[in-house]
Amino acid sequence: MEARIIGLKGCGKTTLVAALAEGKGEGHVATVHVGDARVRALSEIFQPKKTTFAEFKVREVAWPEATGRKGEMEKYLDALGGGQVYVHVLRGFDSPMLGEEAHPVDDLAELDNEFVMFDLIRIERAFERSKKAPMPDTGKKALLKCQQHLEAETPLREVDFDEADLAFIRQYQFLTLTPQLLLLNTESGAAPDTSGLEAAARGRRLMAFPFPDALDVSQLSPEEQAEYAAALGLPGPAAEIVAQAAYEELGLISFLTAGTDEVRAWPIRRGETAKEAAGAIHSDIQRGFIRAEIVSYDDFMSHNASMKTAREAGVLRVEGKDYIVQSGDIVNFRFNV
Numbered sequence: 527m528e529a530r531i532i533g534l535k536g537c538g539k540t541t542l543v544a545a546l547a548e549g550k551g552e553g554h555v556a557t558v559h560v561g562d563a564r565v566r567a568l569s570e571i572f573q574p575k576k577t578t579f580a581e582f583k584v585r586e587v588a589w590p591e592a593t594g595r596k597g598e599m600e601k602y603l604d605a606l607g608g609g610q611v612y613v614h615v616l617r618g619f620d621s622p623m624l625g626e627e628a629h630p631v632d633d634l635a636e637l638d639n640e641f642v643m644f645d646l647i648r649i650e651r652a653f654e655r656s657k658k659a660p661m662p663d664t665g666k667k668a669l670l671k672c673q674q675h676l677e678a679e680t681p682l683r684e685v686d687f688d689e690a691d692l693a694f695i696r697q698y699q700f701l702t703l704t705p706q707l708l709l710l711n712t713e714s715g716a717a718p719d720t721s722g723l724e725a726a727a728r729g730r731r732l733m734a735f736p737f738p739d740a741l742d743v744s745q746l747s748p749e750e751q752a753e754y755a756a757a758l759g760l761p762g763p764a765a766e767i768v769a770q771a772a773y774e775e776l777g778l779i780s781f782l783t784a785g786t787d788e789v790r791a792w793p794i795r796r797g798e799t800a801k802e803a804a805g806a807i808h809s810d811i812q813r814g815f816i817r818a819e820i821v822s823y824d825d826f827m828s829h830n831a832s833m834k835t836a837r838e839a840g841v842l843r844v845e846g847k848d849y850i851v852q853s854g855d856i857v858n859f860r861f862n863v
């Protein structure tokens with residue numbers, strides 16, 4: 527998964543990257559470790575040689591200094607490409623740097639409108655090109671539907687498309703089709719105030735906390751982070767809450783593998799079968815899939831953290847290729863190559 531951090535100038539994007547990176551960032555990009563408490567607990571139990579968390583990449587995309595200059599916007603749009611989810615940062619603090627008070631509702635509307643405009647331009651260009659290289663009628667209809675919604679200022683992520691339409695319009699990488707999380711960067715010490723934003727959020731997940739505090743929290747050990755975050759009134763460590771929200775937005779879950787070599791979280795799409803999930807580890811395991819031995823993390827922990835006890839109690843099950851893997855399933859694949 528790749529996320530792009532977007533937002534107008536000086537809203538706190540770089541501060542967020544630093545908080546998400548927990549000290550391992552490189553300015554505008556970071557690899558976020560999905561701080562999974564289950565992985566940490568299993569690692570304590572199995573004492574493996576290696577512990578691997580799920581991770582995803584974030585990249586800050588700076589709002590262009592001169593939006594009117596053509597090359598600048600092209601660069602901006604390029605940088606947005608490849609992001610499966612946008613983390614949209616809103617400035618909820620008065621900025622001495624910008625000499626401006628907080629006006630997150632206006633800022634949200636501004637960027638939302640820009641995105642709608644960009645998508646409309648893409649559609650115009652597509653129709654322009656279709657005069658030379660004909661477009662299938664079904665495609666034309668799908669684009670017209672997009673155009674109508676955008677002209678009514680409805681972002682495409684809110685529109686119901688059938689699979690065929692979606693497959694066609696995906697090639698245009700419309701900005702308003704990409705799911706968004708909203709993060710309000712609030713004034714430190716003040717109670718987060720999201721009033722007025724809920725309506726403008728239009729169903730997007732909205733979280734509010736002061737990024738400088740989140741950055742402080744992120745410098746601590748994983749064990750200390752949750753406690754300190756709670757003490758500061760944050761909803762949790764930034765990496766954890768952003769990762770969780772992004773996962774939910776994209777329909778991702780993690781299953782786990784645990785042994786003395788490695789304890790690891792594997793991200794898959796919700797609804798994937800055991801055989802599909804096997805492919806997350808290796809195509810050979812998928813191809814040679816025989817069965818999966820599965821115990822849920824909770825069952826494992828409540829049975830002495832012992833596979834033997836879990837097996838005897840019948841909570842360690844044998845599942846076939848069509849079993850739908852659940853979040854937190856500890857899986858051992860049997861395969862034959």
Ligand SMILES: Nc1nc2c(ncn2[C@@H]2O[C@H](COP(=O)(O)OP(=O)(O)OP(=O)(O)O)[C@@H](O)[C@H]2O)c(=O)[nH]1
Nearest residue numbers: 534535536537538539540541588619712736737738
């Ligand atoms: N008072 C206050 N200042 C903040 C807060 N968050 C960030 N800042 C300051 O605001 C300025 C901009 O923060 P950045 O994280 O660099 O914001 P940005 O969105 O990356 O900015 P650009 O890349 O220039 O668009 C910095 O001087 C931060 O120290 C906050 O919550 N409160």
Ligand SMILES: [Mg+2]
Nearest residue numbers: 539540586588
């Ligand atoms: Mg920045």
